Amino acid sequence: xxxxxxxxxxxxPEDRNRASPQGDSTDPLSLNRRAxxxxxxxxxxxxxxxxxxxxxxxxxxxLPEGTTAIRTLVNGRPVAVTIDVRTSLLDLLRExxxxxxxKKGCDHGQCGACTVHLDGxxxxxxxxxxAKADGREVLTIEGLSHGxxxxxxxxxxxxxxxxxCGYCTPGQIMAAVACxxxxxxxxRERIREYMSGSICRCGAYVGIVAAIEDAASxxxxx
Amino acid sequence: xxxxxLIRPRTAQEAVSAAAQGGxxxxxxxxxxxxxxxxxxxIERPGQVIDITGIGELHRIETAGEELRFGALAPMSAVAxxxxxxxxxxxxxxxxxxxASQQLRNMASVGGNLLQRTRCPYFRNGAGGVYPCxxxxxxxxxxxxxxxxxxxxxxxxxxACTAVSPGDWPVALVAVDAGIELLGPNGPRSMPVxxxxxxxxxxxxxxxTLAPGEMITAITVxxxxxxxxxTYHKIRDRESYAFALASxxxxxxxxxxxxxxxxxxxxxxxxRPWRAPAAEQMLAGQRLTPELALAAGHxxxxxxxxxxxxxxxxxLGARTVADALIIAAERRP
Ligand SMILES: Cc1cc2nc3c(=O)[nH]c(=O)nc-3n(C[C@H](O)[C@H](O)[C@H](O)COP(=O)(O)OP(=O)(O)OC[C@H]3O[C@@H](n4cnc5c(N)ncnc54)[C@H](O)[C@@H]3O)c2cc1C
Ligand code: FES
Ligand code: FES
Numbered sequence: 152x153x154x155x156x157x158x159x160x161x162x163x164p165e166d167r168n169r170a171s172p173q174g175d176s177t178d179p180l181s182l183n184r185r186a187x188x189x190x191x192x193x194x195x196x197x198x199x200x201x202x203x204x205x206x207x208x209x210x211x212x213x214l215p216e217g218t219t220a221i222r223t224l225v226n227g228r229p230v231a232v233t234i235d236v237r238t239s240l241l242d243l244l245r246e247x248x249x250x251x252x253x254k255k256g257c258d259h260g261q262c263g264a265c266t267v268h269l270d271g272x273x274x275x276x277x278x279x280x281x282a283k284a285d286g287r288e289v290l291t292i293e294g295l296s297h298g299x300x301x302x303x304x305x306x307x308x309x310x311x312x313x314x315x316c317g318y319c320t321p322g323q324i325m326a327a328v329a330c331x332x333x334x335x336x337x338x339r340e341r342i343r344e345y346m347s348g349s350i351c352r353c354g355a356y357v358g359i360v361a362a363i364e365d366a367a368s369x370x371x372x373x
Numbered sequence: 374x375x376x377x378x379l380i381r382p383r384t385a386q387e388a389v390s391a392a393a394q395g396g397x398x399x400x401x402x403x404x405x406x407x408x409x410x411x412x413x414x415x416i417e418r419p420g421q422v423i424d425i426t427g428i429g430e431l432h433r434i435e436t437a438g439e440e441l442r443f444g445a446l447a448p449m450s451a452v453a454x455x456x457x458x459x460x461x462x463x464x465x466x467x468x469x470x471x472x473a474s475q476q477l478r479n480m481a482s483v484g485g486n487l488l489q490r491t492r493c494p495y496f497r498n499g500a501g502g503v504y505p506c507x508x509x510x511x512x513x514x515x516x517x518x519x520x521x522x523x524x525x526x527x528x529x530x531x532x533a534c535t536a537v538s539p540g541d542w543p544v545a546l547v548a549v550d551a552g553i554e555l556l557g558p559n560g561p562r563s564m565p566v567x568x569x570x571x572x573x574x575x576x577x578x579x580x581x582t583l584a585p586g587e588m589i590t591a592i593t594v595x596x597x598x599x600x601x602x603x604t605y606h607k608i609r610d611r612e613s614y615a616f617a618l619a620s621x622x623x624x625x626x627x628x629x630x631x632x633x634x635x636x637x638x639x640x641x642x643x644x645r646p647w648r649a650p651a652a653e654q655m656l657a658g659q660r661l662t663p664e665l666a667l668a669a670g671h672x673x674x675x676x677x678x679x680x681x682x683x684x685x686x687x688x689l690g691a692r693t694v695a696d697a698l699i700i701a702a703e704r705r706p
Contacts, residue, residue, distance in 0.1 A: 236378075237374050237412075239409075258413065260406055260410060266476055272450075278406050343612075348614055349474075
């Protein structure tokens with residue numbers, strides 16, 4: 152079970168997201184590095200267990216009870232892990248892959264802080280079983296910029312002061328990028344309606360709507 | 374959350390066979406926006422979860438024939454924005470577009486939507502919660518009756534339960550006499566959406582009439598029942614992204630300036646998606662005026678019973694029906 156299969160199965164990820172070679176120790180998603188970073192802690196502190204697939208002998212086909220093996224592309228990088236079946240996509244991202252951009256606000260689909268894109272569509276990762284990401288592509292806030300060049304939506308949030316504490320911001324930005332792509336950023340009213348799933352406790356809504364209007368024109372949609 | 378066996382079938386038949394083997398502890402999961410949510414609260418404790426989202430045949434949306442046909446796994450967002458549905462069938466498109474958020478509509482399926490559970494705060498208080506709930510733990514009592522009942526139902530309630538049926542889409546489907554197609558251990562069958570729902574009576578834990586292991590495969594809507602002169606009007610505590618305090622699905626058929634037939638169903642106010650025949654009868658053969666619209670709204674609530682904090686729903690509900698009738702009539706070309 153080679154992780155390179157994941158890339159070929161999903162077609163070419165965008166260049167900026169090109170997966171690093173397996174085992175690259177500077178790659179934050181590398182299972183090697185994660186193993187040293189925090190798998191032990193994750194296993195000890197929660198119901199989540201992570202078994203790097205490469206650590207399994209090829210003959211072993213049966214997985215431990217209550218686990219499932221998934222292969223997915225996260226921000227263009229292939230990820231192959233065995234997870235507790237109960238794990239949410241949000242916990243997989245945050246606890247296992249150390250991608251803490253997506254936030255846990257309510258954990259019940261009510262606030263939008265955990266918004267990520269699954270196969271290009273925005274979803275609440277807290278109510279998505281991680282197992283459902285198998286064979287699919289996940290995009291998080293960490294995968295949005297081109298290196299140091301911010302995505303137009305990120306820049307617009309800065310330009311329009313579209314945040315105070317910033318806790319809701321990664322979810323707002325992921326929702327906003329999708330909102331524009333869907334064609335739902337054509338007016339202030341429509342932006343407000345289609346962004347209503349992302350709650351901002353600080354009430355930065357005026358700036359958020361202005362940022363989306365601005366970014367939508369730069370993104371050439373809406 | 375209790376652990377479970379996860380199964381990912383590729384065909385509807387495989388899914389139904391797995392359900393039959395899994396018995397009472399088995400659940401289908403589509404979007405998971407109800408099921409996984411309630412598993413996190415320990416209200417749902419399945420021993421086996423069958424992920425049906427990999428069954429390609431159940432995602433199809435067909436709008437060419439006399440009957441619209443929506444595969445049970447079609448996402449709410451896809452049906453809401455379908456070109457034909459949004460152009461020709463506003464009552465359907467609006468019921469979906471005004472539900473939940475875009476994130477959730479991308480996840481949630483139109484089939485799973487029919488089986489969502491109540492948002493009654495005492496029910497969601499969770500297993501082992503301090504408040505009794507007959508739906509969650511049969512026989513334990515109902516804390517909503519005499520409690521904080523602002524959001525509770527005023528129609529179809531019983532001594533055992535006043536929990537609101539929360540969905541918007543089922544209300545629109547009941548108004549247009551939609552049907553569902555099912556596949557179960559004994560093969561396929563179909564029935565009206567209206568027949569899917571039970572009244573709480575003494576057994577509020579039994580909400581649906583599905584047989585054990587039965588799967589919804591599709592929803593069918595007779596095209597002419599859901600025409601242009603229709604709307605789903607939804608009143609909420611905030612302008613968007615909230616469950617209905619009161620809602621009305623209305624479809625009008627006009628002959629000249631008179632109503633040949635009105636279809637009216639109510640949401641947010643009843644223990645199941647609620648058809649309002651008294652209002653429909655009052656409207657048939659009449660010219661629609663604001664006065665008649667309001668009278669029809671009041672007729673829809675004639676049998677309503679309020680609790681301590683939800684009496685406002687009688688008047689709000691009546692006016693919601695009245696406004697919906699006017700909105701639908703104004704869509705005349
Ligand atoms: C924060 C929030 C806000 C919401 N707001 C609204 C709202 O305003 N209006 C509204 O109408 N809804 C609202 N919802 C509810 C949401 O629309 C439903 O949860 C959703 O439609 C359920 O669909 P699903 O595919 O996610 O179902 P799942 O959670 O996967 O399944 C729901 C139930 O149906 C069963 N099931 C699923 N598919 C099938 C099938 N094909 N055959 C047989 N059984 C099946 C499952 O076993 C489960 O019991 C909201 C939900 C949340 C979390
Ligand atoms: S954490 Fe997922 S919606 Fe709030
Ligand atoms: S900036 Fe604080 S919650 Fe939105």
